[in-house]
Amino acid sequence: MYRFTILIFLFFITITAFGQSIITVDDRVDTSKVDLRKVVNLWINYLQSRPDSLYDNPYWNSKEKEEYKHFDFLEKEFQPSLYMGFPVSIVNVKVSGGLYQIKSIFGDCSSPGKSPNILCITNVFAKKEKGQYKLFNALPINRSKEWNHKKVGYIDYYFPFYHIFNLAKAQKQNAFIINLCNNFDVRIKQVEYYFADTFDEVQRLRGFDYEIATSGIIKPTGRSDFDKVYCGGLGEYYPHELVHIFINPYFPNCHNWILEGLATFLGGSRGHELVWHIKRANNFLIKHPEVNLNNVLQLNTIDEYTDYRYVIGGLICKLVYEKGGWKLLKQFLNTGKTDNDYYKAIESFLNIKQKDLNTFLRAELMKQSNDPNKYFEK
Numbered sequence: 001m002y003r004f005t006i007l008i009f010l011f012f013i014t015i016t017a018f019g020q021s022i023i024t025v026d027d028r029v030d031t032s033k034v035d036l037r038k039v040v041n042l043w044i045n046y047l048q049s050r051p052d053s054l055y056d057n058p059y060w061n062s063k064e065k066e067e068y069k070h071f072d073f074l075e076k077e078f079q080p081s082l083y084m085g086f087p088v089s090i091v092n093v094k095v096s097g098g099l100y101q102i103k104s105i106f107g108d109c110s111s112p113g114k115s116p117n118i119l120c121i122t123n124v125f126a127k128k129e130k131g132q133y134k135l136f137n138a139l140p141i142n143r144s145k146e147w148n149h150k151k152v153g154y155i156d157y158y159f160p161f162y163h164i165f166n167l168a169k170a171q172k173q174n175a176f177i178i179n180l181c182n183n184f185d186v187r188i189k190q191v192e193y194y195f196a197d198t199f200d201e202v203q204r205l206r207g208f209d210y211e212i213a214t215s216g217i218i219k220p221t222g223r224s225d226f227d228k229v230y231c232g233g234l235g236e237y238y239p240h241e242l243v244h245i246f247i248n249p250y251f252p253n254c255h256n257w258i259l260e261g262l263a264t265f266l267g268g269s270r271g272h273e274l275v276w277h278i279k280r281a282n283n284f285l286i287k288h289p290e291v292n293l294n295n296v297l298q299l300n301t302i303d304e305y306t307d308y309r310y311v312i313g314g315l316i317c318k319l320v321y322e323k324g325g326w327k328l329l330k331q332f333l334n335t336g337k338t339d340n341d342y343y344k345a346i347e348s349f350l351n352i353k354q355k356d357l358n359t360f361l362r363a364e365l366m367k368q369s370n371d372p373n374k375y376f377e378k
Contacts, residue, residue, distance in 0.1 A: 022087045022088070023044050023047055023048075023087070023088045023089075023090070024087070024088070024089045024090065025040060025044075025089075025090045026089065026090065026091045026092070028092075029090060029091070029092065029093050035095075035100075035133075036093055036095065036100070038133050039093060039100045039102065039126045039133055040090060040093060040102070042059055042126055042133050042134070042135060043090065043102050043104070043124065043126070043135065044090075045059055046059040046060070046135055047083065047088055051072060051075060051081075051083045052075060052080070052081035052082075052083045052084070054069065054070070057071075059134065059135055060072065060134060060135050061129050061134040061135065061136050062129065062134070063129075064136065064137060064140075068226075069226075070225075070226050071137075072137070073137045073138075073139050073206060073207070073225070073228070074122055074124070074137075074206070074207055074208070076225055076226075077120070077208070077211070077225075078119070078120075082106065082120070082122075086106045086107060086119055087106070087107060088104050088105070088106055089104060089105040089107070090102065090103070090104050091103055091104065091105055098127055098128065099125055099126075099127045099141070100125060100126040100127065100133075101123055101124075101125055101138075102123065102124050102125070102126060103121065103122070103123050103209070104121070104122050104123075104124075105118055105120075105121050106118070106119040106120050106121075106122065107119050107120075117212075118210060118212065119211075119212055120208055120210060120211045120212060121208065121209040121210040121211075122207055122208055122209070123138045123207040123208075123209065124136070124137070124138060124207060125137070125138060125141055137207065138205075138206060138207030139205060139206050139207060142204075142205045142206075142207070143158050143194075143205060146160070146161070146205065147159060147160055147161070147194075147205065148160070148161055148163070148165070150165055150170070152167070152170040152171060152173075152174050153171070153174030153177070153178075154174055154177050154178075154188055154189070154190055154191060155170065155173060155174055155177070155190075155191055155192075155193050156190065156191070156192045156193065157170060157193050157195070157236065158192065158193070158194045158195075158205075159194075159195055159196065160196050160197075160201060163196070163197075165236070166235065166236045166237075169235060169236035169237040170236045170237070172237055173193075173236060173237045173238075173239055173242070176239045176242065176267075177191075177239075177242055177246065180239075180242070180243065180246055180247070180266065181246055183326045184246070184247060184250070184326065184330060186246055186247065186250050188246075189227065189246075190227070191227050191228065191229060191242065191245055192227060192228045192229070193228075193229045193231070193236075194206075194228065194229065194230050194231065195229075195230075195231040195232070195234060195235060195236065195238075196231075196232055197232070197233060198218055198232045198233060199218075199221040199230070199231070199232025199233070200218075200232070201232065202230045202231065202232050203230075206230065218233070219233065219270065219304060219305065220232065220233035220234045220270045220271040221233065221234075221270070222234055222238050222240060222241045222270075223241065224241035224242070224244045224245050226245070227245060229241040229242060229245065233271065234270075234271050238267070238268075238271065239266065239267035239268070240263045240264065240266075240267035240268055240269055241263070241267070242267065243262060243263035243266050243267050244259065244263055247259070247262065247263075247333075251333040251334060253334055253335075253336060253337060254333045254334065254335070254336075254337065255335070255336065255337050255338070255339070255341060255342040255345075256309070256337075257297065257309050257312070257313040257316075257342055258313060258316075258317065258332060258333055258335070258342065258345075259333075260309050260310050260313050260314075261309070261310065261312070261313020261314045261315070261316055261317040262313075262314075262317045262329075262333070263310075264277065264310040264311070264313065264314035264317075265314040265315075265317040265318050265321070269306075269307075269310045269311075269314075270305050272305070274311070274314045274315070274318065275368070275369075277305075277306045277310060277311040277314065278311060278314075278315060278365055278368050278369055279369045280302065280303075280305070280306045280311075281302055281306055281308075281311045281312070281365055282365040282366055282368075282369040284302050284303075284306075285362055285365065292358055293312070293357050293358040293361045293362065294354055294355055294356075294357045294358045295354075296308060296312055296357060296361070297339050297342065297343075312361060315361070315364060315365065315368065316346060316350070317329065317332070319350055319364070320332045320349050320350065323349070323350070324349075328349065331349075332345060332349055335348070335349075
């Protein structure tokens with residue numbers, strides 16, 4: 001678990017321990033008002049109720065619990081969970097028409113005197129359900145006021161009012177889903193697809209005013225979470241995350257590099273197809289002969305657009321597919337989750353030993369970079 005440091009220049013009146021963390025309430029939150037105090041206590045009670053566990057949590061509304069197994073849409077934003085033990089500061093509560101918006105800062109306050117470092121700033125809502133206040137996700141509330149909706153086949157698209165919807169791309173993505181599920185013999189289901197020009201817009205819709213992972217250069221970004229896709233700068237067609245939604249649940253015994261590689265092979269990464277990343281990786285490795293691909297799983301990103309996990313993982317999946325089609329690729333997805341399992345699977349399916357990966361992968365990247373006609377047509 002990563003640790004962040006935060007210094008908030010606020011005065012607090014309520015301090016409550018939960019797990020190894022602390023919940024604080026800013027003194028400018030007027031808890032002298034009965035209903036507002038009930039809402040604040042509701043959120044505190046939820047934070048103390050093992051919110052990272054799946055059960056019939058009494059503090060959440062019944063409608064979302066009935067519709068979604070993972071009813072708290074923010075819980076899995078971080079690994080292992082948003083509620084992994086960071087201090088929580090409740091800094092603002094606003095009310096309009098009986099609907100309360102609760103704003104909180106998640107961060108580490110253990111190093112006073114340093115510049116603020118914040119994990120995230122979140123918003124959840126509360127309103128009465130059968131006379132009792134319950135918590136609600138920000139996403140459905142915000143989208144009903146701020147975003148358009150269009151259903152295309154198995155995809156419910158949500159997008160800002162300023163965007164001119166591209167039906168052709170949406171239909172292409174729906175066809176991708178149908179072909180994907182047919183090829184892997186998995187069940188088709190309805191999915192929600194949220195997209196905007198920037199990922200910050202999508203995060204605000206979800207309930208994040210700020211999230212540390214979105215810092216830095218603005219670039220195309222996508223994430224998936226159970227039956228939802230969130231994309232910034234990628235438009236109506238970004239099938240990478242849909243591969244994760246439809247395929248990952250059926251292959252629990254699969255190494256992460258295979259899952260990310262498959263999604264990149266079939267759906268690209270950051271809005272670019274696998275060939276684009278292969279060419280970038282090839283150019284980089286030509287300039288850096290010291291990089292040893294024999295231990296490729298120890299390597300991280302090449303740059304802000306291309307990651308070894310996606311490009312090498314995608315190349316390996318492509319080679320397995322070219323050797324034995326969908327049948328062999330599905331077998332490859334069942335070869336184990338450990339790093340040792342992954343190296344053994346490459347040796348078993350492609351006859352390449354780990355000690356030969358550096359030579360093989362560099363040669364294959366060079367070959368693929370110069371032979372674009374070989375690429376798989378999705």
